[in-house]
Amino acid sequence: MALIVQKFGGTSVGSIERIRAVAERVQTRHRAGNGVVVVVSAMSGETDRLLQMAKAISSQPNPRELDALLSTGEQVTIALLGMALHSVGQEAISFTGAQVPIETDSAHTKARIERIEGGRIRQALETGKVVIVAGFQGITAEGDITTLGRGGSDTTAVALAAALGADECEIYTDVDGIYTTDPRVEPRARRLDRITFEEMLEMASLGAKVLQTRSVEFAMNYHVPVRVLSSFAEGPGTLVTNEENAMEAPRVSGIAFSRNEAKITVVAVPDRPGIAHAILGPISAANINVDVILQNVSEEGKTDFTFTVERNDFGRAMAILGDVARHLGAQDVLGDTEIVKVSAVGVGMRSHAGIAATMFEALARENINIQMISTSEIKISVVIAEKYLELAVRTLHRAFGLEQGAST
Amino acid sequence: MALIVQKFGGTSVGSIERIRAVAERVQTRHRAGNGVVVVVSAMSGETDRLLQMAKAISSQPNPRELDALLSTGEQVTIALLGMALHSVGQEAISFTGAQVPIETDSAHTKARIERIEGGRIRQALETGKVVIVAGFQGITAEGDITTLGRGGSDTTAVALAAALGADECEIYTDVDGIYTTDPRVEPRARRLDRITFEEMLEMASLGAKVLQTRSVEFAMNYHVPVRVLSSFAEGPGTLVTNEENAMEAPRVSGIAFSRNEAKITVVAVPDRPGIAHAILGPISAANINVDVILQNVSEEGKTDFTFTVERNDFGRAMAILGDVARHLGAQDVLGDTEIVKVSAVGVGMRSHAGIAATMFEALARENINIQMISTSEIKISVVIAEKYLELAVRTLHRAFGLEQGAST
Numbered sequence: 001m002a003l004i005v006q007k008f009g010g011t012s013v014g015s016i017e018r019i020r021a022v023a024e025r026v027q028t029r030h031r032a033g034n035g036v037v038v039v040v041s042a043m044s045g046e047t048d049r050l051l052q053m054a055k056a057i058s059s060q061p062n063p064r065e066l067d068a069l070l071s072t073g074e075q076v077t078i079a080l081l082g083m084a085l086h087s088v089g090q091e092a093i094s095f096t097g098a099q100v101p102i103e104t105d106s107a108h109t110k111a112r113i114e115r116i117e118g119g120r121i122r123q124a125l126e127t128g129k130v131v132i133v134a135g136f137q138g139i140t141a142e143g144d145i146t147t148l149g150r151g152g153s154d155t156t157a158v159a160l161a162a163a164l165g166a167d168e169c170e171i172y173t174d175v176d177g178i179y180t181t182d183p184r185v186e187p188r189a190r191r192l193d194r195i196t197f198e199e200m201l202e203m204a205s206l207g208a209k210v211l212q213t214r215s216v217e218f219a220m221n222y223h224v225p226v227r228v229l230s231s232f233a234e235g236p237g238t239l240v241t242n243e244e245n246a247m248e249a250p251r252v253s254g255i256a257f258s259r260n261e262a263k264i265t266v267v268a269v270p271d272r273p274g275i276a277h278a279i280l281g282p283i284s285a286a287n288i289n290v291d292v293i294l295q296n297v298s299e300e301g302k303t304d305f306t307f308t309v310e311r312n313d314f315g316r317a318m319a320i321l322g323d324v325a326r327h328l329g330a331q332d333v334l335g336d337t338e339i340v341k342v343s344a345v346g347v348g349m350r351s352h353a354g355i356a357a358t359m360f361e362a363l364a365r366e367n368i369n370i371q372m373i374s375t376s377e378i379k380i381s382v383v384i385a386e387k388y389l390e391l392a393v394r395t396l397h398r399a400f401g402l403e404q405g406a407s408t
Numbered sequence: 409m410a411l412i413v414q415k416f417g418g419t420s421v422g423s424i425e426r427i428r429a430v431a432e433r434v435q436t437r438h439r440a441g442n443g444v445v446v447v448v449s450a451m452s453g454e455t456d457r458l459l460q461m462a463k464a465i466s467s468q469p470n471p472r473e474l475d476a477l478l479s480t481g482e483q484v485t486i487a488l489l490g491m492a493l494h495s496v497g498q499e500a501i502s503f504t505g506a507q508v509p510i511e512t513d514s515a516h517t518k519a520r521i522e523r524i525e526g527g528r529i530r531q532a533l534e535t536g537k538v539v540i541v542a543g544f545q546g547i548t549a550e551g552d553i554t555t556l557g558r559g560g561s562d563t564t565a566v567a568l569a570a571a572l573g574a575d576e577c578e579i580y581t582d583v584d585g586i587y588t589t590d591p592r593v594e595p596r597a598r599r600l601d602r603i604t605f606e607e608m609l610e611m612a613s614l615g616a617k618v619l620q621t622r623s624v625e626f627a628m629n630y631h632v633p634v635r636v637l638s639s640f641a642e643g644p645g646t647l648v649t650n651e652e653n654a655m656e657a658p659r660v661s662g663i664a665f666s667r668n669e670a671k672i673t674v675v676a677v678p679d680r681p682g683i684a685h686a687i688l689g690p691i692s693a694a695n696i697n698v699d700v701i702l703q704n705v706s707e708e709g710k711t712d713f714t715f716t717v718e719r720n721d722f723g724r725a726m727a728i729l730g731d732v733a734r735h736l737g738a739q740d741v742l743g744d745t746e747i748v749k750v751s752a753v754g755v756g757m758r759s760h761a762g763i764a765a766t767m768f769e770a771l772a773r774e775n776i777n778i779q780m781i782s783t784s785e786i787k788i789s790v791v792i793a794e795k796y797l798e799l800a801v802r803t804l805h806r807a808f809g810l811e812q813g814a815s816t
Contacts, residue, residue: 016464050484056424057488058495065494068502069487072480076458079477080465086473087466094476098506099551120551143507143528 002167003035003125007135007157010044011174012231013077019043022172022231023084026130030090035125037164039135039157040081042073063108067137067147071097074134074153081132092130095120097137097145102156104138104146111138111146113155116163133160154215162222169219169226170237175210176230177238178203180402181255185393188403192238195253200240202345202379203256216240251348251355252400255393256379258341261291262314263371263383264307266321268331271303278328279305282320288313292341292374292383302331306372308383311337339371340389343381344396356380362399368392410575411443411533415543415565418452419582420639421485427451430580430639431492434538438498443533445572447543447565448489450481471516475545475555478517479505482542482561489540500538503528505545505553510564512546512554519546519554521563524571541568559620566623570630577627577634578645579619584638585646586611586618588810589663593801596811600646603661608648610753610787611664624648659756659763660808663801664787666749669699670722671779671791673714674729676739679706686736687713690728696721700749700782700791710739714780716791719745747779748797751789752804764788770807776800 006026013019022038030036042050050069054061061069078094085092097104100120104111124131135153138146148155154171161169177191178200195203197220201213210228219226219240229237266279280290288309296304309317318335325333349355359380363370368391372383384392397403414434421427430446438444450458458477462469469477486502493500505512508528512519532539543561546554556563562579569577585599586608603611605628609621618636627634627648637645674687688698696717704712717725726743733741757763767788771778776799780791792800805811 016461019465053424053484053488054491057427057491061491062494065487065490065502068490068504069484072483072487075480075483076461076477079473079480080461082473082476083462083465083469086470094473096476096553099553145504145507 001033001035003037003164004029005037005039005157005161005164005166005169006172007039007153007170008041008172008231009153009174010041010047012172013040013081014044016080018231019077019080019084023081023088023090026081027085027088027090030130037121037125037131037133037160037166038081039133039153039160040074040077041135041153042070043077046073046076064144067108067111068145070147071134071137071145074136078132078134085130085132090130091128092132093124094132094134096134097156098139098143100133102133102138102159104140104148106140106142106144106146108144108146110149111140113138113148113159116159118160118163121160121164148214151212151215154212155218158215158219158222158224158226161224162218166224169224171211171215171226171228172231173210173228174231175228176233176235177228178210178240178254180253181393181397182257185257185390186255186397186403189397190402190404192253193236194239194241196347197240197242198378199253199345199347202343202376203254211240252344252346252402253348254345254402255396255400256343256345257389257393259386259389260311261308261339261341261383262311262317262335262337263339264309264314264317264321264336265334266305266325266328266330266332267334268302269305269325269328270330271298271301275303275305275328279321279324280307282324283309283317286316286320288317288320292372292381294372308339308341308372338386339383340386341381341383342389342392342396343379344400345379347378349380350377358399359396362395363392366391366395368395409441409443411445411572412437413445413447413565413569413572413574413577414580415447415561415578416449416580416639417561417582418449418455420580421448421489422452424488426639427485427488427492431489431496431498433639434489435493435496435498438538445529445533445539445541445568445574446489447541447561447568448482448485449543449561450478451485454481454484472552475516475519476553478555479542479545479553482544486540486542493538493540498538499536500540501532502540502542504542505564506547506551508541510541510546510567512548512556514548514550514552514554516552516554518557519548521546521556521567524567526568526571529568529572556622559623562620562623563626566627566630566632566634569632569634570626574632577632579623579634579636580639581618581636582639583618583636584641584643585636586648586662588661589801589805590665593665593798594663594805594811597805598810598812600661601644602647602649604755605648605650606786607661607753607755610751610784611662619648660752660754660810661756662753662810663804663808664751664753665797665801667794667797668719669716669747669749669791670719670725670743670745671714671716671747672722672725672729672744673712673742674733674736674738674740675712675742676710677713677733677736678738679709679711683711683713683736687729687732688715690732691717691725694724694728696725696728700780700789702780716747716749716780746794747791748794749789749791750797750800750804751787752808753787755786757787758785766807767804770803771800774799774803776803 135156543564
């Protein structure tokens with residue numbers, strides 16, 4: 001008997017009718033002889049409704065009470081799904097995070113799972129029941145309700161799959177898999193049958209928001225095969241696994257991009273040891289993530305130091321750098337929020353030279369100026385002007401032969 | 409430092425504004441130097457909203473899942489009240505029934521409290537926090553969420569007051585106390601300063617639905633003084649206590665009535681031992697409560713056997729009796745759903761003759777025919793035709809001098 005963890009997000013359980021549909025889907029899977037653990041999110045709109053009530057009471061709601069409030073969203077869904085399964089004659093039992101228990105640290109609104117006690121779930125599975133677990137939530141050792149932060153239901157599903165030694169973790173969503181790029185930008189984008197965890201991490205963190213990054217890291221660390229599927233259509237979806245399980249990897253798996261970028265340049269700063277730390281230390285201390293970093297060749301003992309931050313951290317970063325630049329004797333601090341990052345992602349890059357060359361050549365042919373370049377083992381990213389985003393994505397998608405029907 | 413348990417019902421916490429108002433009220437009480445434990449219900453309408461979702465999925469929702477669903481209603485309220493208290497600078501902490509824990513049996517949707525572990529609450533009170541507890545809910549020894557049934561928040565409040573040895577349990581509601589009768593029937597009804605538990609039980613079970621019967625029984629058994637107050641107006645309310653604490657009791661405290669009555673007569677049944685059991689046994693086996701029972705004087709070895717049931721059990725009871733009456737050789741079974749019960753209630757009756765005489769005389773003067781009579785130590789009930797209800801209540805209210813401004 002295979003053990004499957006299935007996760008259904010807010011849209012998939014967004015109405016009574018959809019909850020019924022999920023119940024049928026779950027029952028079919030159970031009747032086929034599988035043990036099934038179902039993780040569900042709050043019905044779509046419910047978390048926002050609860051948040052609005054909280055905000056109406058306080059602009060900064062007490063985090064412990066906020067978690068107690070938000071966790072009711074998933075609790076409603078598990079109970080309704082439990083009823084729906086019983087009503088079609090399927091034995092089932094629901095558990096809140098506290099009932100499992102899913103033990104977390106006490107970082108309210110963004111808690112991390114520390115331990116899952118699987119005994120109660122295993123017992124229920126052994127008696128032939130479908131087990132339903134509330135996503136997104138846990139409980140501290142002191143008995144306080146916590147939440148894992150937005151998208152935490154994916155993490156719950158993967159963590160449960162790891163704790164229970166499940167054969168596969170199926171994430172049902174409103175897309176039918178992972179695509180070579182965003183189909184809204186490139187209509188010829190193609191669904192991938194397989195992708196590695198590492199590629200998925202790059203794709204996810206670069207803006208392909210199908211799976212929460214934390215859940216992918218968790219799956220990678222605990223070797224949990226994850227499948228991304230559509231709640232509304234049949235199909236094999238995309239299997240996310242370790243590299244060794246993947247079929248012969250294409251050289252580039254997909255083109256990811258992010259609009260959430262801003263660029264900052266500290267101009268003509270004295271080029272001496274420790275300058276990077278002097279500039280980035282205060283930024284980091286303000287909890288601002290720095291992504292691409294570039295230091296120009298020094299001229300006359302001066303250098304330009306450029307880096308990117310998330311766009312919504314731009315204002316704060318500029319304010320901090322005003323002081324820092326004065327202190328360092330820099331000439332100026334320049335900012336640009338009209339930039340984006342476009343990346344070619346693929347484990348195949350490791351063993352294939354020429355990927356970078358193909359990329360730069362394709363962009364040059366379209367007269368797209370590259371402002372910054374960053375490389376890793378499995379991706380090459382370029383920072384370009386925002387106005388070129390769609391053109392760059394389509395150009396690279398074609399250059400790497402990713403479109404539907406293309407031979408890879 | 410006095411310890412007060414305050415309970416606010418669904419209407420009192422029915423909106424963000426009202427939750428804020430409750431927070432202010434609670435804080436005022438806390439600042440006056442009292443330890444305060446607040447028990448809250450679900451926001452008005454919320455339990456019905458959840459029930460509707462459950463009913464949309466199944467006409468008979470699984471009871472365990474129904475409890476998991478319904479318990480979210482109070483959890484939302486405790487969290488919002490917790491935030492509201494924090495936002496006005498009042499330290500506070502919320503607990504679900506499971507977090508307290510309030511241990512119950514496993515009779516889902518109508519569980520009974522078995523034990524309250526007060527350690528976590530006491531600890532919070534000692535650090536100067538206001539403690540907020542979700543009413544209506546508990547948890548079994550196995551960790552399953554239970555609910556106490558409608559109105560169970562009163563029971564939670566009284567049980568907590570008993571477990572914590574609170575000085576008083578204040579029940580905030582939409583009326584400003586217990587009245588001598590329903591003011592909608594008799595506008596001259598008067599608020600009582602005090603009432604005994606026993607009287608309150610008779611008033612409540614007879615239709616004055618201010619306090620849930622179970623909570624009054626609980627308060628009586630554990631000697632918890634209960635005060636019924638308005639959430640929306642200032643005032644002393646009505647104190648419900650043991651008889652020995654009451655001021656000199658008036659002879660009759662109030663006139664209660666119930667429309668939820670139906671009368672059944674088994675006509676000309678052979679008058680022999682065991683006949684009552686033969687008739688009422690099957691009724692009781694069907695879980696139908698019988699209230700007033702009357703057996704006429706026998707004529708020619710035959711007797712008429714009459715009793716009342718709740719009106720919504722009438723159809724079932726008549727169906728059961730069809731068989732029973734045939735089997736017993738009864739002549740006929742007659743039913744009447746257009747009857748009501750009106751009662752004079754008061755601990756003073758015990759020592760005062762003449763209450764019954766006053767009651768019967770007053771009704772006779774208005775030509776109201778009495779169909780059945782039932783008496784106890786502290787009440788006299790009559791069953792009359794429904795059309796006389798208002799007239800009978802007003803007549804008795806006046807006959808016992810209960811109206812506002814009357815000397816008692």
